[in-house]
Amino acid sequence: MSPERYDVVIVGGGIMGASTAFHLRTVHGKSVALLERGFVGAGASGVNFGNVRRQGRFLPQIPLSHRSRAIWGRLPELLGEDCEFLPTGGLRVAYTPQDMAVVEKHVAEAREWDLHLEILGQNVLRDRWPWLGPDVIGASLSPEDGHANPRLAAPAFGRAARRAGAVIHEHCxxxxIEREPTGFRVTARTGLEVRGEVLLNSAGFWGSRIAAQFGEPVPIVARGPQMAVTEPLPYFIEPVLGGVSADIYLRQVKRGNVVYGGGLRGPVQTDPPRARPTPDLSMAQWGRLLRFVPALAGVQVIRTWTGVEGYLEDDIPVMGESATTPGLFHAFGFCGHGFQLGPGVGAVMAELMATGRTSTPIEPFHIRRFAGRTVAQAAEPPPTG
Incomplete structure (x- = not known):
């Protein structure tokens, strides 16, 4: 049997790969095959916090975040499914004058990138959200930020891409991967072979291995975000909460459960991918959660979970064309903050692969910033905070 042939082959079926497949088919009319080792969206894209935020980002990332936010607002229309996106607003909370200085600086700088945030003082916060902890002294509000269900979003993009004609191979x-004169040949452990003129590497943490195969090693480390959810409660926490230095974030879904996580990350296994929550880290998160919202004291936690995420040393993803191999493109290493960007990443990567250019600037994310690294150097874990 001869290999299947496509315009584009995508390796990795998280939200980045699934969104790219969807946009390649629906916007650009390209033939697409996507290969995913498990279920579409079951990796990092399905185990994250579900934050749809623009504030607090690396400033050159804001145009991409804007583009993605516009897509989030149209998901039912585009995908025909509800991914539980709620534009509840997002609060970035300060506990100290130093935190507040960070907030004020970001608000001023973000304005230059067409992101308009509101600075709220302690009295306003107390009036609007009296359940906030007494240590909170101020915050910035991003009124159109919100949250969505990560277990629904990437699979919805995958199903919509399939309905539009993309070929999706799960458990594959x-x-x-071999470079050929006419493109790439990708062979799966199942024996499936597919060929494509263009290859997108959106394999998450494992994307670094594909990049290294083509002479582009990057310094990446795998970590497991610690996540948990409480029993259902009366709905009272509308905005998404995150801290400047508190290292905790939380949101409440309409069913009443409070979902929370934070910067504490545990060890993981990558071959095969496995991760388990770390009890000590979960207990530390709980203490930070109660400082945010003391009213949650005594609430029952009903589930904890984690996954495998890839973190680069500069906390910035890799996006764009390869610096070594024509026809190869990368979109991986989103360092735990790629969920909101996912729909926009798909639109940008599809545009770039189909037309050779994109209207959204992504130059700061190019893989060439790691040029000169050896594979051994890239394997050294970056510092973690």
């Missing part, structure tokens, strides 16, 4: 782990 890639064993080998």
């Amino acid at each position: 782990e890639v064993a080998d």
